[in-house]
Amino acid sequence: MNENNKLPGHIAIIMDGNGRWARKRSLNRIRGHIEGVKSVREITEECASKHIKQLTLYAFSRENWSRPRIEVELLMRLLKRYLIKERPTILKNNIRFTVIGRIDGLPKDVQREIEINIEESRHNTGMVLCLALNYGGRTEIVDAAKRLAKEVKDGKLSLEEIDEETFKNYLYTSEMTDPDLLIRTAGEMRVSNFLLWEISYTELWVTPVCWPDFRKKHLEEALSDYAKRERRYGGLIE
Ligand code: IPE
Ligand code: IPE
Ligand code: MG
Numbered sequence: 047m048n049e050n051n052k053l054p055g056h057i058a059i060i061m062d063g064n065g066r067w068a069r070k071r072s073l074n075r076i077r078g079h080i081e082g083v084k085s086v087r088e089i090t091e092e093c094a095s096k097h098i099k100q101l102t103l104y105a106f107s108r109e110n111w112s113r114p115r116i117e118v119e120l121l122m123r124l125l126k127r128y129l130i131k132e133r134p135t136i137l138k139n140n141i142r143f144t145v146i147g148r149i150d151g152l153p154k155d156v157q158r159e160i161e162i163n164i165e166e167s168r169h170n171t172g173m174v175l176c177l178a179l180n181y182g183g184r185t186e187i188v189d190a191a192k193r194l195a196k197e198v199k200d201g202k203l204s205l206e207e208i209d210e211e212t213f214k215n216y217l218y219t220s221e222m223t224d225p226d227l228l229i230r231t232a233g234e235m236r237v238s239n240f241l242l243w244e245i246s247y248t249e250l251w252v253t254p255v256c257w258p259d260f261r262k263k264h265l266e267e268a269l270s271d272y273a274k275r276e277r278r279y280g281g282l283i284e
Contacts (some may be wrong), residue, residue, distance in 0.1 A: 052273035053098065053269065053272075053273075054225075054227040054269070054272055055099045055226050056098075056099060056100040056101075056102065056224065056226050056227075057098055057102070057227050057228075058102040058103075058225035058227070058228045058240070058244075058245070059089070059101070059103050059104065059228075059229045059230070060230040061082060061086070061104060061105065061231060061257040062231050062234060062238075062256075062257060063078075063231050063232025063233075063255075064079045064081070064257055065078050066078070066256050067082075067256035067259060068081075070256075075117060076124075078256075078258055079120070079121060079124055080124065081258035082257045083124065083128055085257055085258055085260045085261070086132075087132065087135065089101070089260065089262075089265060090132075090135070090141070090175055091139060092262050092265055093173060094139040094140070094141055094173040094175075095139075099173060099223075100174040100175075100176060100222060100223070101173060102176040102178060102225060102241070104181065104238075104240050105125065105177050105179055106178075106180055106181070107180075107181055107182060107238065107240075108147075108148070108180060108182035108185055109182065109238075109239065122153050122156055125156055125179070126155055126156050129159035129160060130159055133166065136163060136166075136167050137167060139172060139173070140171060140172030141167060141170055141172050141173050141174070142167050142172070142173070142174045143163040143164055143166075143167040143175050144164065144174055144175070144176045144177075145176065145177050146178050146179075146181055146219060147178050147179045147180040147181030147218065148180045148181075148182075148185065148189075149179060149180065151180045152179060152180055160179075174222070178240065181240070182239050183237075183239045183240055183241055184239060184242065186217055186243070187217070187243055189216075189218075190213060190216035191216075193216045194208065194212075194213065194216050214243075217244075219241070219243075222244075224244045224245070224246070224247070225241065225244060225245060225248045226249060226272070227249050227251060227272050228240075228241075228245055228249070228251070229251050229252075229253070229268050230250070230251075230252045231252075231256060231260050232253075232254070232257065233253070233254040234252070247279055249275050249277065251268045251271055251272065253267070253268070
């Protein structure tokens with residue numbers, strides 16, 4: 047089992063494979079998304095009970111808008127339902143709810159439910175649950191660069207003050223630590239525009255298991271693999 051000091055503080059997950067899970071069962075893709083919500087619930091509660099500090103879930107990318115309109119609409123409806131239905135679970139588990147991404151690009155009714163979850167959980171002291179919604183890693187960096195450029199233009203910041211530390215303060219993730227462990231389900235060996243800045247030294251773990259099948263035991267596998275890793279950050283271990 048994992049020693050506590052070897053647990054990742056921040057876990058990020060690319061929840062992929064809902065469509066393939068459904069296809070294997072000759073079901074509609076949306077059924078895969080519906081089943082995927084159950085994995086979100088189980089993994090969130092499991093991480094909270096293990097005292098993981100933060101769980102960041104990639105739920106909808108900027109690129110996902112290019113899917114058929116019907117799928118996008120159903121995903122937004124499902125997201126709204128999730129935000130309402132999971133509210134008591136979030137509060138019961140002392141979880142603080144946050145989001146990253148271009149939230150103003152989401153449907154207004156979804157934005158409203160997000161606001162309620164953030165507001166109602168703002169004083170919670172347990173795990174931070176962060177949903178990446180309408181999120182793109184490159185967009186995040188461009189948005190940060192724009193805000194930074196404006197501050198320089200307005201004379202609030204000098205060029206000399208810009209370093210990695212300062213730049214980080216302009217990212218959506220300014221308040222967070224970088225992920226220690228990035229999990230991707232459904233086997234694809236790519237990052238799909240997720241947290242490009244933040245994962246520079248994150249440990250990666252990919253499983254062929256599709257997201258709707260991802261359960262506690264798979265999380266355990268990832269955690270025990272992580273516990274064996276030696277993180278060197280370009281240096282040497284004595
Ligand atoms: C992940 O599952 C959910 C989202 C990207 C919203 P997919 O819908 O990408 O499932 P596959 O990759 O087609 O199997
Ligand atoms: C990544 O999955 C995005 C989310 C999990 C929200 P995709 O299914 O969109 O990624 P690609 O298209 O396989 O790279
Ligand atoms: Mg996919």
